[in-house]
Amino acid sequence: MEVPILKQGAVLIATFQAALSDADLNQLRMGLVQQVVKFRSRAVIVDVTAMDVMDSFASRTLREIAHMIRLRGAETVIVGIQPEVAFAMVQLGLTLEGVATALDLEEGLAYLNEKFKTTN
Amino acid sequence: MARRDVASVSPPLKRMEEPSELLRELVAHLRQNRTQLREEWVVRITETRLLTAMTKEEIFAEATSVYDSYVEALETEAFEALQAYARNLSERIIPRGVETHEVVGIVLLLRDVLARSLFAKYQNDFKKLNRILDAYEPAANRIANTVAVGFVQERERVIRQQQEAIRELSTPVLQVRERLLILPIIGVIDPQRARQLTEQLLRGIRTNRAKVVVIDITGVAAMDLTVANNLVQTVEASRLLGATVIVTGLSPEIAQTLVTIGVDLGKMNTVGDLQGGIEQAERLLGYKVEKLAEPR
Numbered sequence: 001m002e003v004p005i006l007k008q009g010a011v012l013i014a015t016f017q018a019a020l021s022d023a024d025l026n027q028l029r030m031g032l033v034q035q036v037v038k039f040r041s042r043a044v045i046v047d048v049t050a051m052d053v054m055d056s057f058a059s060r061t062l063r064e065i066a067h068m069i070r071l072r073g074a075e076t077v078i079v080g081i082q083p084e085v086a087f088a089m090v091q092l093g094l095t096l097e098g099v100a101t102a103l104d105l106e107e108g109l110a111y112l113n114e115k116f117k118t119t120n
Numbered sequence: 121m122a123r124r125d126v127a128s129v130s131p132p133l134k135r136m137e138e139p140s141e142l143l144r145e146l147v148a149h150l151r152q153n154r155t156q157l158r159e160e161w162v163v164r165i166t167e168t169r170l171l172t173a174m175t176k177e178e179i180f181a182e183a184t185s186v187y188d189s190y191v192e193a194l195e196t197e198a199f200e201a202l203q204a205y206a207r208n209l210s211e212r213i214i215p216r217g218v219e220t221h222e223v224v225g226i227v228l229l230l231r232d233v234l235a236r237s238l239f240a241k242y243q244n245d246f247k248k249l250n251r252i253l254d255a256y257e258p259a260a261n262r263i264a265n266t267v268a269v270g271f272v273q274e275r276e277r278v279i280r281q282q283q284e285a286i287r288e289l290s291t292p293v294l295q296v297r298e299r300l301l302i303l304p305i306i307g308v309i310d311p312q313r314a315r316q317l318t319e320q321l322l323r324g325i326r327t328n329r330a331k332v333v334v335i336d337i338t339g340v341a342a343m344d345l346t347v348a349n350n351l352v353q354t355v356e357a358s359r360l361l362g363a364t365v366i367v368t369g370l371s372p373e374i375a376q377t378l379v380t381i382g383v384d385l386g387k388m389n390t391v392g393d394l395q396g397g398i399e400q401a402e403r404l405l406g407y408k409v410e411k412l413a414e415p416r
Contacts, residue, residue: 079362083322086357095356102362103329111362 003028005035010042011112013105018050025061033068042074042116045108049080059094066099075100075115079108142255147195149241150234158187161226161233170225173217182209183226190230194259199266206270214278223271224264231260291317293324299331300401301363304394306339314350321354325363332401333358336394338369348377355388364404365389368397 003024006013012035014028032044046062048054066076077100081089089095102108150157162183165171171179186209193202210223238256242249291313294302301324305317325333335354337343343351355365366389370378378385391397402409 078360081360083319083326083357083361086322086360087318087353089360090353090356096360101360103326107329107331107362 003031005032007039007041008109010040010116011109012036012039012041012044013047014044015047015049016051018052020051020058022057025058029061029065029068032065033072036069036072036074043112044069044074044076045105045112046076046078047080047105047108048078048085049082049104051080052082052085054081054085054089054094056092056094059089059096063096063099075112077102077108077111079104142252143194143259146238146252146256147191149238150191150194153237154187154191157233157237158183161187161230164229164233165226168225168229170222170229171218174213182213185209186226187230190227190234190263193263193266194256197259199262202263202266203270206267207274210271210274214275220268220271220275224268227264227267231264235260291320293320295324295328295330296398297402297405297407299329299405300398301325301328301330301333302336302394302398303333304336304339309340309343309347311346311350314347314354318350318354318357322357322361325358325361330363332364332366332404334366334368334394334397334401336369336397337367337371337374338394340369340374341371342373343377345377345381348374348381348383352383352388366391366397366401368392368394 003017003020004015006015012032014032016028020028032046035041036044044065046065048062051058062078066078069076078096079102081101100111102111162180165179165183166176174182189202189205193199213223235253235256238252239249242252291303291305294304296302301321303317303321303324309317321333321335324330335351337351351367355367358365368391370390378388389400391400399409
C-alpha cells in the first residue's frame with residue numbers, strides 16, 4: 001500500500017492509512033529514511049489520524065523510524081493519535097517514549113517551527 | 121358440545137364454554153361494573169395507606185387508567201402493551217416518591233377486588249365460578265408480574281441515568297486559558313471513575329486543542345495502586361496527544377503511593393498546589409503574568 005509522502009520545504013509529511021500491514025510498515029521504515037536522505041529534510045511529520053488501532057509492532061516501527069531519522073540529524077513528530085487509540089496504547093505500555101508528538105498537523109508544524117527557530 | 125348429566129341440582133344443561141369466551145364474559149362484567157369496582161379499589165388503597173405521596177385526585181386519575189389497562193390486558197392478552205404502560209406509569213410516579221411495594225400492592229388489591237366481584241357474581245354456580253377463575257387466575261398473575269417488572273425496570277433505568285449524571289458532574293474539564301485545561305478531582309476515585317476521567321480528558325484535549333493540562337488532586341484523600349497507575353497512563357496518553365500534564369495537590373499519602381509503585385517522577389510533572397501549577401502552566405505556554413495595580 002502506497003503511503004503518500006508530501007514535501008513542505010524542509011519537512012516531509014507522511015500520512016499513514018488506516019490498515020497498514022507489517023510488510024507496509026517495514027517498507028515505510030526504509031522508504032522514509034531514504035526520502036530524508038534524498039531531500040536533505042530536517043524533519044518528518046508522520047500523520048496517523050486515520051489509524052484507529054495501533055499495535056505493538058506499529059508502535060515499535062514508529063520509534064525505530066524516529067531513531068533512524070535522528071541519526072540523519074532530522075526530527076520526527078508523530079501527529080493525529082486519536083484519544084481512544086492513545087488510551088489503548090498506554091494500557092499496553094506503548095508510550096512512544098523519546099518520540100515527539102503533537103495533536104495534529106498544524107501543531108506539529110508549529111512545534112517544528114519553534115524548534116528550528118531556537119536551534120538556528 | 122353437549123354433556124349428559126344424570127343426577128344434578130344445577131341449572132339446565134349447558135355446554136362447556138371456551139376459555140376465551142369465559143374471559144370475554146368476565147371482561148364484560150368488569151367493564152359493566154367499572155365505576156363501582158374502581159371506587160371499591162380506591163377505598164382499599166386508601167385504607168391500606170398506599171400511595172400516600174399522591175393526592176386523592178391523583179390516585180383517582182391513575183386508578184382509572186390502571187383499571188382500564190388491566191381489563192384491556194385481560195381481554196387482549198397484549199402484555200407488551202401493558203409493560204409499556206407500566207413503564208410509562210412508573211416514569212410519572214417514581215419522581216413523586218412512590219415505592220415498589222406500593223405499586224405491587226395496589227395491583228394485588230385490584231386483583232383481589234375483581235376476584236371478589238367474580239365470586240359474588242357466580243356464587244350460585246360453583247362449577248362456572250371455577251371455570252371463570254381458571255380463566256382469570258393465570259391472566260391476573262401475569263398482569264401483576266408484568267406491572268411489577270415494568271416498574272422495577274423503570275427504576276433501574278433512572279438509577280443508571282443518575283449514576284451517569286453524577287459521574288459526568290464530578291469530573292468537569294475546564295478551560296481557563298487558551299490551550300490550558302484544568303481537571304479538579306474531588307472525592308473517591310474508583311477504577312471506573314478513573315477510566316472515565318481519562319477518556320473525558322483526552323477528548324477535552326482534542327476539542328480544546330490543549331497544550332497543557334493541570335490535574336489537581338487536592339480533593340482526593342487516597343488512591344490505590346490501580347488508580348495511581350491510571351494517573352500515570354493519563355499523563356502518558358495526554359502526551360501522545362501533544363499535551364503536557366502537571367499534577368498538583370498530592371497529599372503525603374498519595375506521594376507515598378506513587379513512590380511505592382515506582383513511578384518515574386521524571387515522567388510526571390508535579391507541583392505543590394494548584395496555584396503553582398497554573399503559574400507553571402502559564403510559563404510553559406509563554407505567558408507572563410504581571411501585576412499592574414493593587415486590588416481595589
